[in-house]
Amino acid sequence: MTDIRILVGSVYGGALLTARAIRQALENEGYCVQVLENPVLDDITSDDSPLLVCTSTTGQGEVPGNLLPFYVALREQLPQQPGRPFGIIVLGDSSYGDTFCGAGTLMEEALYETAARKVGDTLRIDALETQEPESEALPWVREWIAAVSI
Numbered sequence: 001m002t003d004i005r006i007l008v009g010s011v012y013g014g015a016l017l018t019a020r021a022i023r024q025a026l027e028n029e030g031y032c033v034q035v036l037e038n039p040v041l042d043d044i045t046s047d048d049s050p051l052l053v054c055t056s057t058t059g060q061g062e063v064p065g066n067l068l069p070f071y072v073a074l075r076e077q078l079p080q081q082p083g084r085p086f087g088i089i090v091l092g093d094s095s096y097g098d099t100f101c102g103a104g105t106l107m108e109e110a111l112y113e114t115a116a117r118k119v120g121d122t123l124r125i126d127a128l129e130t131q132e133p134e135s136e137a138l139p140w141v142r143e144w145i146a147a148v149s150i
């Protein structure tokens with residue numbers, strides 16, 4: 001069964017809770033899921049499992065501090081991951097205007113530079129619209145995992 005690695009970026013815990021809810025749901029379906037709260041590059045270069053980014057946005061469209069070292073290392077070293085499937089779930093708040101969900105865009109750009117392959121459209125979860133990000137994330141993940149498994 002597919003092994004999934006979730007790269008988490010979270011300041012106040014919303015994205016982390018969402019990642020844990022995803023892990024629970026996928027484990028119930030027999031997947032093996034790792035939630036990486038402080039990911040390092042080795043976590044992704046040591047195998048080739050599909051990657052799911054689940055991050056919020058902080059500052060002015062920036063990646064949260066716990067994910068930032070991974071993001072910087074990824075940009076600097078660009079370990080090539082040709083064809084490796086990835087998906088993006090990003091939490092934000094549309095009242096921030098132009099920087100809405102900017103962290104998802106940054107992670108997407110960095111992963112594209114490693115030649116990884118995006119599966120599905122980015123899920124943008126707006127804090128103005130929902131208090132329960134996992135309720136949007138879980139149906140999206142079911143479609144994503146089906147697409148990854150094809």
Ligand SMILES: Cc1cc2nc3c(=O)[nH]c(=O)nc-3n(C[C@H](O)[C@H](O)[C@H](O)COP(=O)(O)O)c2cc1C
Pocket residue numbers: 009010011012013014015016055056057058059060061062091092093094096099100101102127
């Ligand atoms: C200081 C601060 C800066 C933020 N900056 C942005 C931003 O630039 N763009 C955005 O879409 N959301 C921004 N947000 C909103 C958060 O991404 C959103 O509330 C998210 O749900 C928080 O998730 P977390 O609990 O995992 O940190 C910001 C929130 C705070 C408190």
